[in-house]
Amino acid sequence: MTDITAQLQEQVLIARTTEQPLNIVGANTKSGLGRISKGQTLSVREHQGVISYSPSELVIRVRAGTTISCINHVLAEQNQRLIFEPPVFNEQATMGGTLAANQSGPCRPWFGGVRDSVLGLGLINGLGEHMQFGGQVMKNVAGFDVSRSQVGAMGTLGVITDVSLKVLPAFESEVTMALNCPVHEALHLMPRYFREHLPVTGVSFWQGQLLVRLQGSQAGVDSAMKLIPGEPMEPLLAAQWWHKLRECQVFESSQSQVLWRHNLGATDQQDMCHDDCLLNWGGAQRWQLLPEGEEATNGAIRYLGGSREAEVNGPVNSVARKLQGKLKMAFDPQSIFNPGRLYSWM
Amino acid sequence: MVSLVAPSPSAHSRKELVADLIAMVKPEQVLWDDENQRPFECDGLAVYRQMPWVTVIPDNIAQVQAIMAYCYGQQIPVVVRGAGTGLCAGAMPHASGVLLVMTRFDKVLELDGDLAQARVQPGVRNLALSEAAAPLGLYYAPDPSSQIACTIGGNVAENAGGVHCLKYGLTVNNLLAVTIVTMEGELVTFGGAGFDTPGMDLVALLSGSEGLLGVVVEATVRLLPRAEKVQVLMAAFDSVQVAGDAVAELIGSGVIPAGLEMMDQLAITAAEDFVKVGYPTDAKALLICELDGTSAEVAQQLQAVKSCFTDCGATSIRVAKDADEAARLWLGRKSAFPAVGRMSPDYYCMDGTIPRSQVGHVLTRIAELSVHYDLPVANVFHAGDGNLHPLILFNDAQPGDLEKAEALGGDILTLCVDVGGTITGEHGVGLEKLPLMPYQFSDQEVAQFRGIKLAFDPHEQLNPGKAIPTLKYCQEYRSIQHD
Incomplete structure (x- = not known):
């Protein structure tokens, strides 16, 4: 103090x-x-x-x-x-x-x-x-x-x-549901977690697995999990995953690689939507590790790694800059x- | 009562200004005679009135840009107005300025059910947006009591709240992007369809900026899914202190209601007389609590709320049996302002926010002030987030009554600041609360606000004389306080 x-x-x-x-x-x-x-x-x-x-x-x-x-x-x-x-x-x-x-x-x-x-x-x-x-x-x-x-x-x-x-x-209770699916199917499934009133607190996709975290009252989580496709994940494994995701530990970036982050509309089917991308925030946040020199899609920011000399946050228009x-x-x-x-x- | 500083006369005559504006928009979009401009002379706080010099009603962004660039070049003040439902004289016109009325920007440009977002023009009415989103099972959460009339542009300017703020936030928490035209006539967008675009959060800075930084011409907002189940209950108490303690106890226990409203006996009686919904008129305080979620969640919460209120000493608890009864319980609360209005020729609505733990103390002190000033005060408020709306009853026809009501209002708001709160929770400062800004903020803080204003509007043309006092005013205020 x-x-x-x-x-x-x-x-x-x-x-x-x-x-x-x-x-x-x-x-x-x-x-x-x-x-x-x-x-x-x-x-x-x-x-x-x-x-x-x-x-x-x-x-x-x-x-x-x-x-x-x-x-x-x-x-x-x-x-x-x-x-x-x-x-x-x-x-x-x-x-x-x-x-x-x-x-x-x-x-x-x-x-x-x-x-x-x-x-x-x-x-x-x-x-x-x-x-x-x-x-x-x-x-x-x-x-x-x-x-x-x-x-x-x-x-x-x-x-x-x-x-x-x-x-x-x-939260009183927590469960994570896991479903194996390709990235495009995951993107197709994600919007319901924005448009339905469910106790959802996390939706990610990585390496062929869509994970949906439910947190809230015991009764709320118990009833909602029946509506989510997939199987309940072992709690310790689930906790480790959400920790890793929160702490930005899924990728290990280095000087020769750049970790790109793109915050965009969750339903975008084009931008950074590859099998080697990590999707967080129900698809509204996407991550990709690329060799230095290779650019991610327009609008992505150079989050970690590589040179920090150039702009990292992308272009800003002249009025916003002023x-x-x-x-x-x-x-x-x-x-x-x-x-x-x-x-x-x- | 505050008045705007007399403006320096423009080099332009009104005739020249009208002719120049008509070259930018159609002739019927420009008003300058008293008869046509009369509806725009005040906002929802009608004791403050000023006829505009000239009124323009643009219908596209290019027109707004042209008008702003022109006014910038000619150094003409501009006041922006939506539906005019504001309660702080924030949209009161300027005697030698242009009033820019944005009501023709009334289109919902895009409704995206998958993203649960809407891109709207600023003149879209708050309730109209929820109605447009209803077929998708979605709604727009901020719900100020003027939602039938107020517009999204005005909601952004005031950072409007409502009865569901505790759980679902104010306008700023539901706003993803905003496009403005600057005083210089330039168009710029902040934010985007995603969350947390890089850089400083200018969407937040523009929210609640009271039309001082730019003209909102488009907004992207989040929509929320309708809950599967909504349950409303009402609890009566034999003292406001006990009801206030029950609010703190409930929230401390871990239940976050979708809405939690409190009314005191004068407000309860007025509402019951007006709409007859079955409120217990012998109760000293009433809590109306709305719970939402899945059926299982709501059932669990309902038990928790009932036992909490019972343990806290509620004298009666009534759970709405169906949607119809729930709507009636809400009707009494939502009609409270007009209901109180029936009891008195005029009323003056305050908007302080206080820590919840201070509710009992502040209501007791308001009752003492009410006796001191000899003016009745009815209390209606968003108990869940400590946002008080004391309604001071007075008679404007009675000489000195308005001044007395304003003095009582000022004492209530300084009391809110003294207990760790603020002079305005959701209505804004506008012209009305300008005299109290130096009470809440130091000269350095006010100077910082002025710096922000000048960054966007170097000649102070946008809504001049509102929301942020001059440093000279602050110094005068402090010298009077010391005397």
């Missing part, structure tokens, strides 16, 4: 005066994501601890350096859970980094991503000002939604100091934070 807000603010002010860029780092578990940012390290790692947690409010507020594992542990004691099932990355991943890099797990399409759980946050901008946006209540539309805008910004808009999150009760550039200036007028981390031009 350490509050180093004043120290973080001080470092930002020094960086501002000396015009020295800062590279914001939590536990450094996401150094392989995005582009490489050159700058002096600003570590948020020690800024840890649960600031408040009230189970009956379904709200937890933590400092940005608090690990996801720690939050999971605190919530589990009260039989609650983080809604967006983020990766824990060897128990090191922090809440600030998870939000900045927009990391959600297999349940994303049905329970929402980081953005849907965030209620508010604290932020130090490029002027060294510490501010609070949003809050700890479920509904809040006063002022612009600065909190959710940080999701996916890779720390380019400021230093996240604390995050307030909505949480939910833990607006994001101006937004960056509104938060960080001297471009101190994570230069180049999100785009080469920011």
